[in-house]
Amino acid sequence: MSTQNQNNRVAIRAQLTAVSSRPVNPGTRTHCFTGLDHAMALHSVHVIFYYKEKLFQHFDLDPFRVSLSEVLSLYPQVTGRIARNEDGEWEVKCNDAGVRVVKADVGVTLDEWLGSADGAEERLLTSWDDMPRHDPSSWSPYRIQINEFKGGGVAIGLSCSHMQADPTCATLLIKSWAETRRREAVAHPPFFIDSLDSPLTRGLNINKTNTKSSRAYYEAMSMEAQTPLVPKKMVTATFKFSSAVIKRSLFEIHETCPDATPFDLLAALFWAHIARLKPQKSESKHSLSICVDFRKKLQLSYGHYGNALHFSLLTIPDVEEKQDLGYVAGAVHCHVSNQGEEEFFSAMELFESRKGEEDKYGAPFRMYGPKLTCVSMEHMVDFPGSTRSTVNVPLMYAAVFDKDNRPVHVSYHIGNLEGEGLIMVMPSPEGGLARMVSVTLPEEELEQLCGDEAIVSLNPIMLLSGTRQK
Known part of the structure; x- marks a missing residue:
């Protein structure tokens, strides 16, 4: 065949x-x-x-x-x-x-x-x-x-x-x-949610309140799913930023946001510059849907099988006009760092409560893309259970089948993505502060973003961006 x-x-x-x-x-x-x-x-x-x-x-x-x-x-x-x-x-x-x-x-x-x-x-x-x-x-x-x-x-x-x-x-x-x-013990064997000893299950039994932010956001997403989106050709490019560049950029915003992480910096940078490419909104507000993995924050086994993701919405007036990148990075940092157990359990309980009279879950809806969505993979940078051969190596680059044959690149794609687009901030094989940013946008917007002066000034290496002459 x-x-x-x-x-x-x-x-x-x-x-x-x-x-x-x-x-x-x-x-x-x-x-x-x-x-x-x-x-x-x-x-x-x-x-x-x-x-x-x-x-x-x-x-x-x-x-x-x-x-x-x-x-x-x-x-x-x-x-x-x-x-x-x-x-x-x-x-x-x-x-x-x-x-x-x-x-x-x-x-x-x-x-x-x-x-x-x-x-x-x-x-x-x-x-x-x-x-x-x-x-x-x-x-x-x-x-x-x-x-x-x-x-x-x-x-x-x-x-x-x-x-x-x-x-x-x-x-x-x-x-x-x-x-x-490699004939080594599996460091993170799968842990299945049906286990009665799951911390996730115990948390759902203890926490009974829904935070207004989680309920309002997910209910709004469910309602948006009932309105068909205008189909657009979505394209993807990957930007690779060196550890030295990220370190310098974090230093430049240190006075405004001293605790900024590489994710805060890059989420703010790409959000602000993508917002400039979007049609102007009458209310002069732009929103970013932020997706984080809650395994680490809830002290779940990294081998937790299934989904351990939380989506939340951050809105800033006139984000595309903010000249101080540190201000936007600070808003991202506060939004993510202030999320705790109550927020995560609240969202999970909300999904469980969507069962109707026939004890069936409500219809699924698009979690990525109706609004510009940014996914953080910072939890993959410093993960538990690393061995001598994987210490200081991001999780995805620890998939080493043979000695010294480490992945040189790892890509992630989400299927059935529509709407405003997706930003994924990921560790780089270089390690340290280096990061990869994969961006999926409508074709005409991505072309403009790839030429954005503020992003180009950081000297990213472009991967998988379709530069081949056709």
């Missing part, structure tokens, strides 16, 4: 199914989704790990595939299939039906790809079909695509339904695979 995509750079050459080395008995186990999981159902998660060196000789026969089967035995939810339960809600039947694995060849070197592919073409490194709503019994909610570049580089693309996992959960699946391949 071999199929070539329209760009003639990615060729699918084989498909197979990977199953766990210790299969579960069919029908003996199910996994229920939380209210938050159900709310994320319109989206998918796509993660791509790039490696300079060849990872295996022949995937079908290599221990590389054996280690995948071994790690899948820890994740019966990954190899299962989604079905309706007695109440009509989605759940996972842990029947060990397996994970779809696709093998592909890329007709250029890894360096050529990173310097010339755009976000749309990069998605060709991941295999995905949206879940059929009526009968998903044969549909694989997880897909893995192994892409081999000319000259030996490899990209591992993982796709899954956002109802099953968030970006951290998806990242840890690949990291656990790498640890299994």
